[in-house]
Amino acid sequence: xxxxxxILSNLSFFIIVMLLFLLFFxxxxxxxxxxxxxxxxxxxxxxxxxxxLVISFILWIGRKNIExxxxxxxxxxxxxxxxxxxxxxxxxxxxxxxxxxxxxNILLKHKTLGITTAILSYTLLLIYRSYPEKKFVFxxxxxxxxxxxxxxxxxxxxxxxxxxxxxxxxxxENTEEEKITDSSSxxxxxIRPILxxxxxxxxxxxxxxxxxxxMASSEVFVFCCHAAFVRTCALAxxxxxxxxxxxxxxxxxxxxxxxxxxxxxxxxxxxxxxALRRG
Numbered sequence: 001x002x003x004x005x006x007i008l009s010n011l012s013f014f015i016i017v018m019l020l021f022l023l024f025f026x027x028x029x030x031x032x033x034x035x036x037x038x039x040x041x042x043x044x045x046x047x048x049x050x051x052x053l054v055i056s057f058i059l060w061i062g063r064k065n066i067e068x069x070x071x072x073x074x075x076x077x078x079x080x081x082x083x084x085x086x087x088x089x090x091x092x093x094x095x096x097x098x099x100x101x102x103x104x105n106i107l108l109k110h111k112t113l114g115i116t117t118a119i120l121s122y123t124l125l126l127i128y129r130s131y132p133e134k135k136f137v138f139x140x141x142x143x144x145x146x147x148x149x150x151x152x153x154x155x156x157x158x159x160x161x162x163x164x165x166x167x168x169x170x171x172x173e174n175t176e177e178e179k180i181t182d183s184s185s186x187x188x189x190x191i192r193p194i195l196x197x198x199x200x201x202x203x204x205x206x207x208x209x210x211x212x213x214x215m216a217s218s219e220v221f222v223f224c225c226h227a228a229f230v231r232t233c234a235l236a237x238x239x240x241x242x243x244x245x246x247x248x249x250x251x252x253x254x255x256x257x258x259x260x261x262x263x264x265x266x267x268x269x270x271x272x273x274x275a276l277r278r279g
Contacts, residue, residue, distance in 0.1 A: 001077075008080045012122050015087035019115055022094055031098050039095025046093070046156070049086035053121065053149055056082055057142055072132075079125040086121040090114045106158050113152030120145040 022029055031039070056078050063071055093114050097107055124145060127138050157165050 005077065005080050008084045009125065012080070012083040012087045012125075015084075015091050016115075016119055016122055019087065019091055019094065019118065022091075023111075023115060026094075026098075029098060031095055035095050036099065039092050039098070042089060042092035042096045043160075045085065046089045049082055049089050049117075049121065050149060050153065052078060052082040052085060053117075053142075053145060056124070057146055060139070060142060076125070076129065079121075079128060083118070083122040083125050086118040090118040102159050103163075106155050106163070110152055110155035110159055113148050113155065117145060117148045117152055120148060 056075070059066075059071070059075055059078065063075070066074075094111065097111060120141060124138065124141050127134065127141055131137065154166065
């Protein structure tokens with residue numbers, strides 16, 4: 001067991017040193033595909049150090065109710081596993097961040113707090129192992145570790161799910177949605193609500209996953225109409241449709257325009273039916 005604990009401690013120290021080195025030269029880091037795959041396991045592992053750090057805090061609070069010798073053995077092991085998993089998770093997060101597509105400001109905060117949590121977790125181990133009698137110092141350090149972890153996790157949720165994800169249900173954002181009326185466009189009534197619920201959180205001005213921004217209504221509408229136009233041409237297969245059909249303002253240059261208009265009318269009918277059901 002002592003050999004296992006020594007290996008964990010040395011690995012934690014090595015990963016933290018490597019993290020600081022990578023952070024300092026991050027603009028010059030280029031990852032091979034194998035390390036990119038390792039980075040994508042960051043969401044899989046990140047909950048483990050979070051849970052272990054919370055358990056460490058609970059054990060520290062209730063240490064008086066546990067026999068001293070048993071507590072020290074269990075607590076040191078938990079601290080060592082916490083430090084190792086926190087350092088490994090931060091390293092995976094760094095690899096994942098190199099793929100891009102994230103808001104740089106939020107990413108910097110999340111990355112800094114993640115590495116800070118890893119360093120503080122290792123510091124907890126050093127403090128308790130070297131100065132077990134300094135309870136105030138250890139209590140302050142573990143509180144700071146929890147604070148860094150909670151705030152860093154908050155920025156992580158903003159990166160993954162969009163800004164304000166945690167408090168979004170309390171804001172009642174349904175009142176901000178466009179009201180569907182007889183004059184509402186097809187995009188406003190049928191397309192934009194789907195994009196808002198499924199796409200906007202990852203494809204916006206602050207987080208452009210894959211380089212795609214879907215907040216500009218006009219651009220998305222043209223894209224959707226062009227996709228519908230190509231689909232209609234593929235079904236109708238008129239002579240005027242080439243392999244790469246193009247849309248014009250009124251679709252007057254193609255014989256399949258009437259079929260496209262019919263399909264749009266069908267979608268409009270569905271929109272009215274949905275509006276009646278909501279009413």
